[in-house]
Amino acid sequence: MTLFSELPISPAILKSIKRMGFEEATPIQAGTIPLSVEGRDIIGQAQTGTGKTAAFGIPMLEKIDAKSPNIQGLIIAPTRELAIQVSEELYKIGSDKRVRVLSVYGGQDIQRQIRAMKKNPHIIVGTPGRLLDHINRRTLKLDNVQTLVLDEADEMLNMGFIDDIESILKNVPSTRQTLLFSATMPGPIRKIAERFMNNPETVSVKAKEMTVENIEQFFVKAHEREKFDVLSRLLNVQSPELAIVFGRTKRRVDELARALEIRGYMAEGIHGDLTQAKRMTVLKKFKEGRIDVLVATDVAARGLDISGVTHVYNYDIPQDPESYVHRIGRTGRAGRTGMAMTFVTPREMNYLRVVEQTTKKKMTQMSPPSSVEALEGLQRAAVDQIKESLEKNNLEEYKVLARELMNENDALDVIAAALKILTKEPDSTPVDITPEAPHQGKKYNKSSRSDDKKYNPRGSGNRGKGGAQPYKGRQRQPRRPSTRQEG
Numbered sequence: 001m002t003l004f005s006e007l008p009i010s011p012a013i014l015k016s017i018k019r020m021g022f023e024e025a026t027p028i029q030a031g032t033i034p035l036s037v038e039g040r041d042i043i044g045q046a047q048t049g050t051g052k053t054a055a056f057g058i059p060m061l062e063k064i065d066a067k068s069p070n071i072q073g074l075i076i077a078p079t080r081e082l083a084i085q086v087s088e089e090l091y092k093i094g095s096d097k098r099v100r101v102l103s104v105y106g107g108q109d110i111q112r113q114i115r116a117m118k119k120n121p122h123i124i125v126g127t128p129g130r131l132l133d134h135i136n137r138r139t140l141k142l143d144n145v146q147t148l149v150l151d152e153a154d155e156m157l158n159m160g161f162i163d164d165i166e167s168i169l170k171n172v173p174s175t176r177q178t179l180l181f182s183a184t185m186p187g188p189i190r191k192i193a194e195r196f197m198n199n200p201e202t203v204s205v206k207a208k209e210m211t212v213e214n215i216e217q218f219f220v221k222a223h224e225r226e227k228f229d230v231l232s233r234l235l236n237v238q239s240p241e242l243a244i245v246f247g248r249t250k251r252r253v254d255e256l257a258r259a260l261e262i263r264g265y266m267a268e269g270i271h272g273d274l275t276q277a278k279r280m281t282v283l284k285k286f287k288e289g290r291i292d293v294l295v296a297t298d299v300a301a302r303g304l305d306i307s308g309v310t311h312v313y314n315y316d317i318p319q320d321p322e323s324y325v326h327r328i329g330r331t332g333r334a335g336r337t338g339m340a341m342t343f344v345t346p347r348e349m350n351y352l353r354v355v356e357q358t359t360k361k362k363m364t365q366m367s368p369p370s371s372v373e374a375l376e377g378l379q380r381a382a383v384d385q386i387k388e389s390l391e392k393n394n395l396e397e398y399k400v401l402a403r404e405l406m407n408e409n410d411a412l413d414v415i416a417a418a419l420k421i422l423t424k425e426p427d428s429t430p431v432d433i434t435p436e437a438p439h440q441g442k443k444y445n446k447s448s449r450s451d452d453k454k455y456n457p458r459g460s461g462n463r464g465k466g467g468a469q470p471y472k473g474r475q476r477q478p479r480r481p482s483t484r485q486e487g
């Protein structure tokens with residue numbers, strides 16, 4: 001156990017960390033902060049939700065000269081929401097030191113960002129596309145950058161992003177310190193990473209499994225046509241506080257969100273084709289609990305830290321084992337517990353085993369709940385509501401009427417009636433979901449991209465993305481034209 005006070009951290013930053021409620025450093029923080037403060041290049045790998053942001057953020061903030069007007073730190077993140085989140089966390093850690101942090105990302109007014117740039121931020125957190133845009137407009141000067149971080153490094157160095165990263169790096173001094181962090185770091189990507197680094201030290205928090213122990217992992221066998229009913233029943237039985245449902249394509253996400261809404265769930269979708277304003281409102285509503293099911297593509301798989309996510313459902317099995325690790329890692333963060341359910345069609349069973357081999361963790365088979373169990377789940381939720389109300393103990397105004405009901409009826413009947421009214425009985429309104437072809441595990445290839453990435457003409461990694469076609473056996477999916485890259 002290491003306390004933050006035992007690490008080489010200055011008083012101003014310690015003060016901010018303390019205010020955030022952190023006392024003990026997590027293993028990745030204890031393992032990398034001293035090395036990083038010394039100036040070493042680091043590849044840091046540790047499980048999801050174990051504090052990698054502060055692990056790279058604290059040493060970067062340590063080195064900032066808050067009196068200088070220059071940009072001294074650059075962090076590149078794969079999605080806009082993650083760039084925002086990382087900049088918020090760094091702002092908090094650096095607030096007593098008065099470090100200025102700015103996030104720049106696509107979908108936001110560029111003029112506004114240019115104005116913000118004139119206020120001399122010390123640290124920029126950005127997505128690759130928008131960073132390049134600023135570099136090309138000469139509105140971003142990176143010659144004084146001393147620390148560079150690639151958050152979700154393996155994703156950033158994957159085919160879809162590598163060219164942009166290389167172009168950005170040409171504008172950063174080669175004397176910089178480079179820090180790469182992720183929960184996953186496949187071998188071939190580590191090789192690419194080393195090209196950008198100077199004698200890097202790898203700090204990998206040793207764990208038996210790649211996934212976090214306190215996430216219970218299940219798989220549910222279901223045919224494509226059964227998946228939606230299985231999902232509704234699971235939601236009814238498990239009544240998550242907040243749940244994320246991952247689907248393979250944007251269309252899938254739209255259809256699922258709509259279908260869940262029709263069946264009476266508070267659900268909305270998020271994916272790369274929505275406007276940035278919409279993406280942000282959906283995420284805000286989810287964080288505030290105004291919706292409790294977020295349906296998402298892999299755009300929400302990496303890095304997002306939303307407290308209260310108790311359940312992750314992989315409605316479609318992820319494209320690669322890394323995506324599995326990151327998706328389920330949206331729950332079970334910072335020591336909390338969580339549950340992950342992966343839907344698998346009979347033909348995807350072999351691929352499920354590939355995922356298990358990579359994560360070194362077996363998933364437990366769960367049988368889909370019956371309609372009776374689903375109803376019981378909903379009834380239990382109603383009972384919980386009553387118990388909660390009893391605890392609040394503010395029922396005085398209802399007691400006169402309650403007494404009246406009890407005088408005229410049997411008490412058990414009265415309670416049963418109240419329960420029946422409170423129970424949100426299962427809804428079977430028909431919904432329309434276009435079937436997807438199964439994941440073709442055998443042809444599994446590391447260059448598989450999530451739907452929000454640039455189309456990669458070199459790889460064969462576009463399987464499963466032509467989900468618009470009704471399932472026609474083993475037919476190859478049509479090639480998908482280039483999609484806009486996250487900017």
Ligand SMILES: Nc1ncnc2c1ncn2[C@@H]1O[C@H](COP(=O)(O)OP(=O)(O)OP(=O)(O)O)[C@@H](O)[C@H]1O
Nearest residue numbers: 022024025026048049050051052053183303305334
């Ligand atoms: N030392 C600490 N003590 C308590 N909480 C912490 C500590 N460090 C970080 N946290 C909190 O833990 C949560 C997860 O941290 P963070 O998002 O940095 O994880 P991560 O390792 O980057 O995960 P991912 O791989 O999913 O990106 C955050 O809410 C963060 O504020």
Ligand SMILES: [Mg+2]
Nearest residue numbers: 052053151303
């Ligand atoms: Mg992270």
